[in-house]
Amino acid sequence: MEQPLEPLKSLALYPHGVYVDQATPLERLQQLAHALRPVQTRFPLLRIGSAHDGGYLVPDDLNGISACFSPGVEVNSSFELDLLQKAGIGSHLADYSVDGPPANFQPMSFIKKFLGPNDNAIHTTLETWVTGQAEYPLGQDFLLQMDIEGGEYLTLLATPQELLRRFRIIVLEIHDVECWAHPLFFKTVEAMFEKLLVDFHVVHNHPNNHGALLQLNGFAAPQFFEITLLRKDRSPALDFCHQFPHPLDNPCYPPREELVLPQPWYAAPLKS
Numbered sequence: 001m002e003q004p005l006e007p008l009k010s011l012a013l014y015p016h017g018v019y020v021d022q023a024t025p026l027e028r029l030q031q032l033a034h035a036l037r038p039v040q041t042r043f044p045l046l047r048i049g050s051a052h053d054g055g056y057l058v059p060d061d062l063n064g065i066s067a068c069f070s071p072g073v074e075v076n077s078s079f080e081l082d083l084l085q086k087a088g089i090g091s092h093l094a095d096y097s098v099d100g101p102p103a104n105f106q107p108m109s110f111i112k113k114f115l116g117p118n119d120n121a122i123h124t125t126l127e128t129w130v131t132g133q134a135e136y137p138l139g140q141d142f143l144l145q146m147d148i149e150g151g152e153y154l155t156l157l158a159t160p161q162e163l164l165r166r167f168r169i170i171v172l173e174i175h176d177v178e179c180w181a182h183p184l185f186f187k188t189v190e191a192m193f194e195k196l197l198v199d200f201h202v203v204h205n206h207p208n209n210h211g212a213l214l215q216l217n218g219f220a221a222p223q224f225f226e227i228t229l230l231r232k233d234r235s236p237a238l239d240f241c242h243q244f245p246h247p248l249d250n251p252c253y254p255p256r257e258e259l260v261l262p263q264p265w266y267a268a269p270l271k272s
Helices: 007-011 026-035 078-087 126-131 152-157 177-181 183-197
Strands: 045-048 056-059 065-071 091-094 109-111 141-146 167-174 200-207 213-216 219-222 225-231
Touching (some): 026 219, 065 126, 078 091, 078 141, 152 183, 177 183, 183 200
Antiparallel strands (some): 045 056
C-alpha cells in the first residue's frame, strides 16, 4: 500500500502555491483501462468525416437515428456534413466560441453555448439542449458527437441516465488525461465512465496524436483519445477487439507519427 505524505510537509507548500498529493494508484488506472476495453459487435465500424482530424469511427447502425447532437463546433463540420450526406442525419450544433456554424454546413439548429453541468449565460446542460428540440418527443434515437475540451466529465455526470439512453451511439473526445494522475480528479473520471458503461459498450478507442503518450505512475496513456460507444441493447458484445489501430484509423495530425493505443488498454488482465 502506498504511504500518504506527511501532512505537515505537504501543507507547508500551500503558501507557495504548490499542492502535492500521492498519484492515483496504478491498480485503479489499470482497472479503468480494462473496463474500457473495446469490443466487437454485430455492426462493423465505418468512418464518418474527414480522413484525419474531425473524422470518427462509428458502428454501421445509423438507420433510424433522427438527429446528431454535436457540441464543440469551432470551424470543422466534416463529421456532420458526411453524416448528412451518407446517412441523411442532420445535426444540432452548440459552441460559445464561435458565432455560427461553418459556412459550408447548414445545421438543424445552432446555439451559441458551451455544454456544462449547469444552465447559465454561456452554458447549457445536455438535458436542456436535447429536450428543447422538436425531435425529442418523437422517441427516436439520437447520436452524440462531443468534443468540448475537458467539459465532457461534468457535462455527462450531470445528464440523467434516461436521457443518455436516447443516444444510440456516443462519440467522445476525451481530454486532460494527464490530470488522471490526481486522485481527486480521477474519482470524477471513474464516475463518468461508470455511468456510461451501465448502458453502453466501448467499440473503438483511438489516441489523438495532437497529444503525447503519458506515463501516469507507471501506466501508459494517451493525453487525448477518441472513444466510440454503442448502446448495449443494439448488440451483444461478441468478442474483444484485437487490432489497434483499426484499419480505418488515421493520424489526426498527419505531420506527426500515429499514436498506437498502449497494449494494457486492450490486453486481457493478468491472472492473479
